[in-house]
Amino acid sequence: MTNKPPGASTGPAGRKARPSAPTPEKLREDQLTGKQRHRHFFSRLDYKYSPYLYVAPFFILFALVGLFPLVYTFVVSINDWDLLGGAGEWVGLENYTAELSSPLFWNSLFNTFSIFLLSAIPQLAIATFIAAMLDQNLRAKTFWRMSVLVPYVVTPVAVTLIFSNAFDEKYGLINNLLQVFNVDPVAWKTSVFPSHLAIATMVNWRWTGYNALILLAAMQAVPRELHESAALDGAGKLRRFFSITLPSIRPTMIFVIITATIGGMQIFTEPKLFNASSSVPGGPDRQYQTTVLYLWDLAFNRGDFGRASAVAWMLFLIIILIGVINFLLSRKIASSGEKRAGRRPARRGRRAGKTAIPASGQDMAEARRRNHG
Amino acid sequence: MDITRTSRIAKAAAVAGSLALLATGCGGNNNATSEQPASPDNPITLTVTTFGTMGLDDLYTKYESENPGVKIQATNIDTGGNALTDWKTKQAAGAGLPDVQAVEEGWLGQVMTVSDSFTDLRDYGAGDIAGQWVDWKVQQATDDEGRIIGYGTDIGPMGLCYNADLFKEAGLPSERDAVAELFGGDNATWEQFVDVGKDYVKASDKAFYDQSGFVWNSMVNQLDEGYYKADGTLNIEGNTQLRERWDLLADAASNGLSSGQTQWDWGKGQAFVDGSFATMPCPGWMLGVVKGQIEGAGGDSTGGWDFADVFPGGPANWGGTFLTVPATSQHPAEAAKLAQWLTSADSQAAAFEVAGTFPSSLDAQQSEAVTGANDLTKFFNDAPIGKILANRAEGVKAQFKGPNDSVIQEQVFGPATIALDSGTDGQKAWNDALATLKDLDIK
Numbered sequence: 001m002t003n004k005p006p007g008a009s010t011g012p013a014g015r016k017a018r019p020s021a022p023t024p025e026k027l028r029e030d031q032l033t034g035k036q037r038h039r040h041f042f043s044r045l046d047y048k049y050s051p052y053l054y055v056a057p058f059f060i061l062f063a064l065v066g067l068f069p070l071v072y073t074f075v076v077s078i079n080d081w082d083l084l085g086g087a088g089e090w091v092g093l094e095n096y097t098a099e100l101s102s103p104l105f106w107n108s109l110f111n112t113f114s115i116f117l118l119s120a121i122p123q124l125a126i127a128t129f130i131a132a133m134l135d136q137n138l139r140a141k142t143f144w145r146m147s148v149l150v151p152y153v154v155t156p157v158a159v160t161l162i163f164s165n166a167f168d169e170k171y172g173l174i175n176n177l178l179q180v181f182n183v184d185p186v187a188w189k190t191s192v193f194p195s196h197l198a199i200a201t202m203v204n205w206r207w208t209g210y211n212a213l214i215l216l217a218a219m220q221a222v223p224r225e226l227h228e229s230a231a232l233d234g235a236g237k238l239r240r241f242f243s244i245t246l247p248s249i250r251p252t253m254i255f256v257i258i259t260a261t262i263g264g265m266q267i268f269t270e271p272k273l274f275n276a277s278s279s280v281p282g283g284p285d286r287q288y289q290t291t292v293l294y295l296w297d298l299a300f301n302r303g304d305f306g307r308a309s310a311v312a313w314m315l316f317l318i319i320i321l322i323g324v325i326n327f328l329l330s331r332k333i334a335s336s337g338e339k340r341a342g343r344r345p346a347r348r349g350r351r352a353g354k355t356a357i358p359a360s361g362q363d364m365a366e367a368r369r370r371n372h373g
Numbered sequence: 374m375d376i377t378r379t380s381r382i383a384k385a386a387a388v389a390g391s392l393a394l395l396a397t398g399c400g401g402n403n404n405a406t407s408e409q410p411a412s413p414d415n416p417i418t419l420t421v422t423t424f425g426t427m428g429l430d431d432l433y434t435k436y437e438s439e440n441p442g443v444k445i446q447a448t449n450i451d452t453g454g455n456a457l458t459d460w461k462t463k464q465a466a467g468a469g470l471p472d473v474q475a476v477e478e479g480w481l482g483q484v485m486t487v488s489d490s491f492t493d494l495r496d497y498g499a500g501d502i503a504g505q506w507v508d509w510k511v512q513q514a515t516d517d518e519g520r521i522i523g524y525g526t527d528i529g530p531m532g533l534c535y536n537a538d539l540f541k542e543a544g545l546p547s548e549r550d551a552v553a554e555l556f557g558g559d560n561a562t563w564e565q566f567v568d569v570g571k572d573y574v575k576a577s578d579k580a581f582y583d584q585s586g587f588v589w590n591s592m593v594n595q596l597d598e599g600y601y602k603a604d605g606t607l608n609i610e611g612n613t614q615l616r617e618r619w620d621l622l623a624d625a626a627s628n629g630l631s632s633g634q635t636q637w638d639w640g641k642g643q644a645f646v647d648g649s650f651a652t653m654p655c656p657g658w659m660l661g662v663v664k665g666q667i668e669g670a671g672g673d674s675t676g677g678w679d680f681a682d683v684f685p686g687g688p689a690n691w692g693g694t695f696l697t698v699p700a701t702s703q704h705p706a707e708a709a710k711l712a713q714w715l716t717s718a719d720s721q722a723a724a725f726e727v728a729g730t731f732p733s734s735l736d737a738q739q740s741e742a743v744t745g746a747n748d749l750t751k752f753f754n755d756a757p758i759g760k761i762l763a764n765r766a767e768g769v770k771a772q773f774k775g776p777n778d779s780v781i782q783e784q785v786f787g788p789a790t791i792a793l794d795s796g797t798d799g800q801k802a803w804n805d806a807l808a809t810l811k812d813l814d815i816k
Contacts, residue, residue, distance in 0.1 A: 083461055083464075083465045084461065084464055084465060084483060084486060084487045085486060085487070098814070102812060102814075103812055104812050104813075165641075168640065169635075170634075170635075170640050170644075171640035171641065171643055189635075190791070190795065275635075277452075277635055277636055277637040277638045278635075278787075279454065279586075279636070279782075279783035279784065279787035279788075280783065280784045280787060280788055284787060284788040284791040284792075285788050285792075300458050300461055300462055301458065301780060301783075301784070302777075302780055302784075302813065303461065303483070304814075305465075
């Protein structure tokens with residue numbers, strides 16, 4: 001995983017090279033003509049400040065569409081703010097306390113986490129399996145790889161419409177099939193667990209292939225020598241998968257988990273359109289009203305912008321909290337994975353009495369350390 | 374992990390940000406100043422936002438050809454609920470509102486809290502023509518300062534849609550007038566409706582009406598005061614009139630009268646053609662919806678659906694629309710002219726022929742187009758729909774709608790009626806509704 005901006009690694013080298021260049025120039029500085037000095041001044045200006053100019057667009061855009069709304073939402077959240085009426089009285093943290101004691105808010109959090117767990121866990125397991133399959137020597141590799149990505153290309157609205165139809169309680173494909181096998185129809189849209197399962201299915205359908213491809217890329221970066229030497233040592237396919245492939249793709253796995261978490265916390269389209277005709281967004285009894293859907297309902301149906309903003313902020317804090325936990329966990333896992341990866345080839349090297357393999361093992365450990373900084 | 378951290382912040386900010394951006398949109402500019410009339414030399418485009426089935430599409434073309442220089446850009450939103458969200462979002466942003474905005478009766482409570490953001494149509498002659506509508510329609514569109522902010526299009530007097538074939542199979546009278554008598558004619562009550570329903574269920578082993586939501590809305594809409602008292606205070610807890618009707622509805626649902634269909638979905642229209650239910654409370658505009666549902670499911674006029682001149686519990690009105698001119702319009706005079714034309718007697722009669730939207734214009738109600746035969750009457754077994762609706766409109770009273778009327782209807786009693794349909798007993802469903810009312814913090 002190379003998440004570092006390219007500038008970070010090439011930077012030190014560049015900085016080292018540059019200062020040596022001006023030294024001879026400096027000696028001749030008093031010999032320069034006015035025009036040359038002028039040019040010299042601009043090139044120094046260019047050297048010193050251009051980098052900031054190059055990165056500025058991102059920060060300006062971020063300040064405009066990221067930071068400002070974030071702060072403004074906080075301002076809204078500490079006011080009694082009506083959608084149509086606009087700003088009202090300053091109420092301090094009243095909106096927050098009102099939401100924290102609202103059963104509807106907690107219900108939305110429960111739904112969000114439930115749908116997240118139901119989607120993330122099977123999704124990652126299946127994605128890893130698919131990636132492992134695609135990592136084999138297959139005919140028509142590109143065809144298979146592109147095939148798993150197809151669901152990702154379809155817009156979530158279309159996915160939801162199709163699944164919503166299939167999961168219809170009275171006329172849906174799935175309940176019709178169940179009835180063929182004499183199974184009672186399931187209340188996909190009006191009971192809690194089945195509806196979460198149905199929504200998680202949509203999420204999985206869309207994201208599994210995408211994650212599989214990312215994991216596949218990581219698997220392909222695992223040195224084949226490791227597999228070969230393990231095979232020579234008599235490790236079977238399963239053993240190699242669990243002892244070599246999985247530990248090696250750990251950083252990528254963590255990346256996939258983090259993005260899945262962020263996406264999972266913000267799920268909106270699927271529950272919103274799952275039962276589009278429902279008068280309450282997220283099911284008649286809010287069976288699958290996720291937090292983002294809840295805050296949308298608060299803002300645009302009930303017109304309470306203040307409380308909706310408070311919910312938005314609390315969701316923001318929850319995502320940050322989960323992000324921090326993820327970060328700490330990933331640091332711990334990554335460093336322990338590194339130790340193990342460093343140890344294993346050395347041990348194997350001793351046993352096999354070869355020098356080439358420990359070297360490659362060290363290379364790998366080195367590569368990983370670089371990636372994590 | 375720089376990239377992931379940034380995207381985490383960016384994504385979280387996007388959620389929060391989308392809200393804030395909408396809240397910070399600048400206010401609309403108010404230029405009711407002198408305005409050049411549209412002509413081929415001064416072409417203008419008027420945007421119109423409507424919802425549901427309003428039957429205005431052909432009228433736009435006609436207006437464009439009669440008024441060179443005017444181009445109409447129309448947007449139609451599928452349901453009133455979605456249209457309400459659309460309007461509120463744009464109203465809050467202060468931008469994006471069309472020149473002519475259709476406003477539903479149910480929104481009026483909220484619309485009136487910001488009535489000054491609509492053009493006072495008296496500036497464009499509304500006062501002179503107010504007599505062309507039924508009086509309560511104009512009263513509804515008048516705010517507490519006497520400004521008229523909307524021209525009435527349709528009203529929603531209610532009759533009873535029923536399936537004659539299914540009635541016949543169950544041994545009930547199937548002929549239109551006999552059906553009206555069966556439910557009690559002019560003195561039809563909900564009690565009698567439920568009794569007939571029980572007979573039907575016994576004889577046919579099928580449900581009697583599609584789902585309890587529409588029945589409940591009808592029951593509430595025909596009361597003198599609904600979820601709010603006329604003085605604007607909430608009127609649900611301890612409202613015995615409301616509670617009696619709720620218990621009756623619970624009795625009906627527990628006896629299998631409800632088919633438990635999904636509102637506005639009906640299994641993509643399937644339920645209208647497969648005999649799932651035999652009756653439905655139908656305001657005038659619903660006839661266009663029913664026709665669309667049946668045709669969408671592959672059915673046609675031979676399916677047995679008919680329209681009876683009777684309604685339980687007395688005259689009732691559900692919905693009805695106004696055309697307003699938001700103050701953000703750049704062409705208020707042209708927009709008001711278009712709104713006035715679209716709601717004229719002739720236009721209302723034309724819209725009725727297409728969509729069954731019953732006119733609020735007195736002249737239109739008497740016109741040949743409304744009382745005569747058309748596509749809709751043919752579809753409903755040659756029922757004289759216009760005449761029936763004119764009868765149904767008599768004695769209708771306009772009910773005061775409070776600021777949260779639509780939230781209460783959709784989020785408090787919507788789930789409660791679904792609960793009734795799925796077997797919850799009336800007492801529990803009512804208590805749950807009151808609990809929801811409390812959770813939603815509606816005052």
